[in-house]
Amino acid sequence: MSSESLWSRTRRAAFAEIAEVAMELFLEKGFEATTIDDIAAAAGISRRSFFRYFGTKEDVVLGNLAGEGARAAAALAERPDDEPLWTALLNVVALIDEAPGERERLLKISEMMYGTPSLRARSLEKHLQWQADLLPEVKRRLPADPGDGLADLRAAAVVAGAIACLDAAGETWTRQKGAVPLRELLKVAFDSIGHAVG
Amino acid sequence: MSSESLWSRTRRAAFAEIAEVAMELFLEKGFEATTIDDIAAAAGISRRSFFRYFGTKEDVVLGNLAGEGARAAAALAERPDDEPLWTALLNVVALIDEAPGERERLLKISEMMYGTPSLRARSLEKHLQWQADLLPEVKRRLPADPGDGLADLRAAAVVAGAIACLDAAGETWTRQKGAVPLRELLKVAFDSIGHAVG
DNA sequence: TGTCTAATTGACACTCAGTGCCAGACGGTC
DNA sequence: GACCGTCTGGCACTGAGTGTCAATTAGACA
Structure with missing residues (x-):
């Protein structure tokens, strides 16, 4: 049974x-x-x-990405509360690692995704879902709402920025055919924003 | 003639x-x-x-956004070289202002866009185009490439972060039916990332 | 004005994604 | 065996988007 x-x-x-x-x-x-x-x-x-x-036809390729947002949110909730938000987010997205034996296959799928408009569009929609999934936990970690009712916007901007880094790193990883580990590219992307705003 | x-x-x-x-x-x-x-x-x-x-049917609604990326790139090129990159980007996207008489109409179009998956997807694709358009000028403004060949990624991350802010601000503006001027929302979004990474 | 030429147009046929509907097959339950 | 819910295949349909072709139109030129 x-x-x-x-x-x-x-x-x-x-x-x-x-x-x-x-x-x-x-x-x-x-x-x-x-x-x-x-x-x-x-x-x-x-x-x-x-x-x-x-x-849809796209779901065959991207269906497994549907639950990633919730998983990422759970992972973020388990990061220590005193860890800086940006660092915590980097550590969370860095969990997405290349499955050792699947690298070649994952690379081909990624190339297909970045090269096919309809697939690319769907993957961007998934990003929106991840953003929504991560929003509550990020909002919780942000400084207290000054009372202007824009806490959601603040959290959304930070999450969207992080996911934008993930996307940029993923595209670079694909274009370079996996020459540099995704984890390193993620760090570079996160740091770039850190330096640009600093 | x-x-x-x-x-x-x-x-x-x-x-x-x-x-x-x-x-x-x-x-x-x-x-x-x-x-x-x-x-x-x-x-x-x-x-x-x-x-x-x-x-496509979507192009009727979003067609006018096609050239925005190039316009934004031109605007960025005209910002003073010593202006911090993040500030310059905020000033550039802040140029997208609500046309005075068109507010009501723009609001309806925005609501339609955020509420229609296929339109939303297309608008995200436009964001990618803007990102590509802005990339060269942002790369030029970034610190010199340390020689690891990741200059494109650095620039892409920063631009994507800025556009993510634009998107988040736009969505908030729409959801609040234009109660708060887009310009203010943009500043909040840009500052949020600034504080989160700082 | 008349003619030549190139762009534009409408009509038709087609592919493909996605949906609604229905009748039948299948597996588990009593 | 009869009953019941689910899954399945087949059919017809809508709606987006494309290729083709003959007819039309408007500009250019003499």
């Missing part, structure tokens, strides 16, 4: 299999050149069923 | 007229509920002709 029902187990298995088949096609023929029909045929399901697993 | 050929003048006139008709429909029935056929019918042109003026 599993903690998970058989229904959801088979569903998750199908989910993973469709995603894998689709990613293979994407990496082989390119994202835009691969149609939903191609994926459905390769996965042995109907066109209609594909959309029962993934809302 | 005009400096502009008659061809392009009539074309620009048609362009403006289609945009105006379309915007009216958008504000009346909503962006997503308005189809290209609606616009074409209202403007007295064919569906096909619409796409000769605008590449």
Whole structure:
């Protein structure tokens, strides 16, 4: 007796299999050149069923990024309260590390993402979600609201700045084909803003 | 004899007229509920002709933002060289001011933009373009490259941070229905990052 | 004025993403 | 076996965006 029902187990298995088949096609023929029909045929399901697993074609590639914001927020909450906010944020985003064996594959996916407008757009929308997820904890760590009702804006600006660094570092990492570890690039990006405003 | 050929003048006139008709429909029935056929019918042109003026439906709303990046870059280049970079960037984005008579309309457009996923996504893509446009001038103003080849990343992080502030301020301005002038919100956003990293 | 030429246009057909609907298949339960 | 909820495939549909082509239009030039 599993903690998970058989229904959801088979569903998750199908989910993973469709995603894998689709990613293979994407990496082989390119994202835009691969149609939903191609994926459905390769996965042995109907066109209609594909959309029962993934809302959009982009979700196949970016679906796993959906929960990252909440995870990052949890990680931030566990940083010591006396750690400077900017440092804490750097430490949190730096948790996103290159999975050792997956580097080559991750690089190809990243190149595809930065090179495909619709994918890039979706990833930017994910950033907005991360921003919303991180907002409460960042607001909590910010100096007390002076009473002008702009605490949300202050927190949003800081989070957005951090995510902007993540994005810039990620793009550089991809363009340089992973030559420099992402962690170092993140530090450089965070420090740049630190120096520019200082 | 005009400096502009008659061809392009009539074309620009048609362009403006289609945009105006379309915007009216958008504000009346909503962006997503308005189809290209609606616009074409209202403007007295064919569906096909619409796409000769605008590449996408989103371009009708965001098309005028296309050149903002280049304008901002020019404005930044004219700021004194000894002005701190972060201050200079604030002064540049603060040029985007609410056109006095257009406040009500701009507010509605902004609400539509923040409330429509496809429009929001496109606007974020414009941000990337602005970032690319501003990059060279920001790179020029940054301390000399220490030789690690990461000058682009440093500049990108700073620009992205500034644009993130613009975005956060814009969203707050919209959500508060323009209660606080955008300029003030921008200053708050820029200062927040300044304090967070300091 | 008339003719040549190039840009513009509308119409048609097409691809592709995404959605609504419905009837049937399948697995688990009693 | 009958019952029930879920998943599935098939079908039709909307709506965005593109390629093509013949017809039209307006400017240029003689």
